[in-house]
Amino acid sequence: MSVKTYTVQGMTCGHCVASVTEEVGEVPGVTGVDVDLATGRLDVTGEGVTDEAVRQAVEEAGYTVTP
Template sequence: MSVKTYTVVGMTCGHCVASVKEEVGEIPGVTGVEVDLATGRLDVTGEGVSDEAVRRAVEEAGYRLG
């Protein structure tokens, strides 16, 4: 298992956090997702998860990686 950390830009509320967690959580290989609204920090735990897959999931949720 590895943990990768990203910064998500554009989140403003709890619904934003939930959307990002849901989309990123659906990526194959992801076993855990933590999002901090105040800092925009996104921690993704899993195996074989590409940065590109995370970027696409975050964009699908309506945000972008910083």
């Protein structure tokens, strides 16, 4: 298992957190998702999860991963 950390822009409420958590949680290999609304921090736990897959999931939820 590995944990990767990302920064997500555009989240403003609990619904935003739920949307990102749901979309990223559906990425194959993801076993855990932790989103901090205050900092925009997204921690993804899993095996074989690519940065591109996480980025696409966040964009599907309507937000942006910053470099």
